[in-house]
Amino acid sequence: SAVISQKPSRDICQRGTSLTIQCQVDSQVTMMFWYRQQPGQSLTLIATANQGSEATYESGFVIDKFPISRPNLTFSTLTVSNMSPEDSSIYLCSVETGVGQETQYFGPGTRLLVL
Amino acid sequence: AQSVTQLDSHVSVSEGTPVLLRCNYSSSYSPSLFWYVQHPNKGLQLLLKYTSAATLVKGINGFEAEFKKSETSFHLTKPSAHMSDAAEYFCVVSDGGYQKVTFGTGTKLQVIP
Numbered sequence: 001s002a003v004i005s006q007k008p009s010r011d012i013c014q015r016g017t018s019l020t021i022q023c024q025v026d027s028q029v030t031m032m033f034w035y036r037q038q039p040g041q042s043l044t045l046i047a048t049a050n051q052g053s054e055a056t057y058e059s060g061f062v063i064d065k066f067p068i069s070r071p072n073l074t075f076s077t078l079t080v081s082n083m084s085p086e087d088s089s090i091y092l093c094s095v096e097t098g099v100g101q102e103t104q105y106f107g108p109g110t111r112l113l114v115l
Numbered sequence: 116a117q118s119v120t121q122l123d124s125h126v127s128v129s130e131g132t133p134v135l136l137r138c139n140y141s142s143s144y145s146p147s148l149f150w151y152v153q154h155p156n157k158g159l160q161l162l163l164k165y166t167s168a169a170t171l172v173k174g175i176n177g178f179e180a181e182f183k184k185s186e187t188s189f190h191l192t193k194p195s196a197h198m199s200d201a202a203e204y205f206c207v208v209s210d211g212g213y214q215k216v217t218f219g220t221g222t223k224l225q226v227i228p
Contacts (some may be wrong), residue, residue, distance in 0.1 A: 103164055108158035
């Protein structure tokens with residue numbers, strides 16, 4: 001398994017601003033993922049972030065809105081840019097701990113409210 | 116393509132009675148299946164996973180799930196509900212050929228004292 005922390009745990013932001021969410025893992029991992037969980041909804045994958053390559057975005061998500069960095073094997077950031085109230089969600093990062101493991105372990109999430 | 120359907124959005128049981136949360140899946144490959152639990156204002160915790168070994172999978176906190184290929188089901192059960200089981204439960208499928216997973220819509224479990 002893996003221990004994952006996220007910062008900030010929650011934030012309230014004004015529309016038009018940007019917020020960067022950090023995800024830190026206690027071990028080196030290849031695969032990191034960013035999800036969005038809108039109020040009362042299930043999880044939707046935003047993108048997959050592998051170290052040393054560009055993030056791969058899912059349909060409906062674009063790099064200009066959700067730029068991702070993955071500078072090393074234990075850290076990643078997700079930026080929510082030019083926010084609107086529709087971006088109010090929980091943002092979660094997750095990791096897979098080994099090749100072929102498939103099991104994903106999740107961080108505690110960042111609760112974002114955009115006014 | 117893969118998909119997962121959680122048949123009940125809400126389930127309510129009395130404390131001490133059995134729990135059944137239903138999940139059906141669709142996958143083009145031999146799937147891996149997972150159940151996660153999310154307590155209020157908490158992250159997701161892995162309860163159990165099936166990855167083509169034994170079809171009856173035991174997880175944490177007394178939960179178990181049975182993989183039934185003929186029924187394309189992976190229902191989650193627990194013999195006796197505890198108040199601390201009140202949470203939202205997500206069934207998840209991975210087709211194994213690609214590491215993307217698909218989440219079900221979730222089932223909120225209410226436990227009545």
